[in-house]
């Protein structure tokens with residue numbers, strides 16, 4: 001018997017367990033998956049929890065519910081990987097041998113990276129919404145907040161779901177408008193990037209929305225510290241932005257197990273081939289999802305596209321065939337813009353988001369880079385798709401792993 | 417597009433970044449720095465050499481990377497290239513504008 005071991009039972013690990021149990025013969029391969037938690041969170045729901053749009057029970061379910069029969073689920077924290085021994089050490093002292101390893105341990109927030117962020121104000125007037133606890137605490141805060149300066153902030157790139165902070169600002173506008181107190185709230189979006197987004201066409205569209213919704217933007221802000229006493233964030237160029245309520249996305253880092261294993265980059269992300277998803281650590285170690293250093297968005301949709309290609313490559317690796325170098329960085333994401341509308345963007349390593357229709361070229365029903373109600377319904381439907389199709393490894397109709405160029409208004413040089 | 421800097425014709429993109437590091441030299445660099453309101457000193461050159469080195473080794477530039485570089489601390493980096501230091505220094509170094517990965 002041979003062993004395939006998956007570290008992390010989040011979005012990507014769960015998908016891989018489901019795909020591979022269907023593909024690998026049970027008589028030849030055992031599959032095990034390790035996670036330190038027993039709860040699977042629907043992380044896109046962390047954006048809606050603070051605004052009382054989703055209830056906790058809609059965004060958390062037991063991990064075991066999504067692990068297929070024939071896959072062993074080990075609930076324990078991973079200490080480290082020892083590539084030379086093809087072995088994983090667990091915190092409880094147990095060892096797991098593997099023939100093939102898939103690292104899918106995602107990314108966490110690391111507020112301790114910024115001076116003062118975890119100071120006396122942390123979870124009192126400084127919140128994150130990238131964890132379940134942070135999002136829930138923030139919901140409680142917002143329920144009776146009386147208004148003032150709301151600062152929505154990104155500490156440094158890359159972060160997972162890079163548009164989520166912007167969506168938070170849009171939803172805050174909508175939330176306070178509905179509560180009849182928008183005039184009491186001043187919303188400022190602070191980012192280390194030089195605009196609302198890095199890709200020019202999407203940045204222009206999003207900047208327009210920020211203006212429309214009366215949300216200020218402070219770009220090029222590289223935070224040095226949070227001054228808890230004076231209630232302001234300060235950057236290396238001594239720029240200061242005062243807040244009454246700071247909603248920040250702290251530095252995102254891979255799990256400390258990567259550092260303990262000695263193969264991560266500065267932010268504990270695993271060096272991974274961006275087209276095949278094989279790591280440069282050793283040829284029997286693969287990585288997927290937020291844990292990798294590939295230059296694609298860290299998003300569930302990306303993990304979904306990666307999973308199709310990684311499944312194929314694991315099969316090829318077993319047969320000793322050359323790997324398929326096909327992953328193109330395909331990313332597809334809804335941007336909630338508040339007031340019951342959303343934008344949809346679809347892009348990859350080389351093509352920036354443009355206007356067009358999705359998923360059917362020329363038909364839609366979803367419109368790319370345009371604010372519509374239909375897109376908002378798409379975003380809301382995504383929760384159902386996530387729990388019932390995505391993590392179970394079912395194919396989503398009409399949506400392919402690599403980006404479709406048809407139905408898009410690409411620039412001539414981009415179609416090359 | 418082509419731009420003539422100090423008598424030398426170089427290729428730049430629409431934001432004024434050189435598109436080929438081979439066309440970079442100190443004279444071109446000094447002129448670009450002037451346009452950004454910066455007078456080059458030995459301290460500046462040291463940083464520029466470091467950035468070019470990182471670029472040649474395919475290391476993406478970030479504030480975090482500068483912090484760990486051992487070449488300069490962030491405060492001084494801002495002092496030498498006020499405003500957007502990564503962007504300005506990259507332009508003067510003749511390397512592409514740093515992109516954050518989305």
Ligand SMILES: Cc1cc2nc3c(=O)[nH]c(=O)nc-3n(C[C@H](O)[C@H](O)[C@H](O)COP(=O)(O)OP(=O)(O)OC[C@H]3O[C@@H](n4cnc5c(N)ncnc54)[C@H](O)[C@@H]3O)c2cc1C
Pocket residue numbers: 007008009010011012013034035036037042043044045046047076077078079104105106107129130131160161164255257288289290291298299300301302303333334
């Ligand atoms: C606010 C927010 C909004 C988002 N919105 C969207 C969206 O609209 N669309 C979209 O596509 N994506 C969205 N995302 C991103 C998406 O949730 C992630 O990209 C996706 O979940 C990544 O999957 P993953 O499997 O790589 O990591 P995760 O799902 O985070 O799973 C990692 C797992 O590894 C486990 N683990 C880590 N370290 C260890 C260890 N040492 N030992 C044992 N187990 C360990 C963790 O417990 C966890 O279960 C959003 C994320 C956030 C935070």
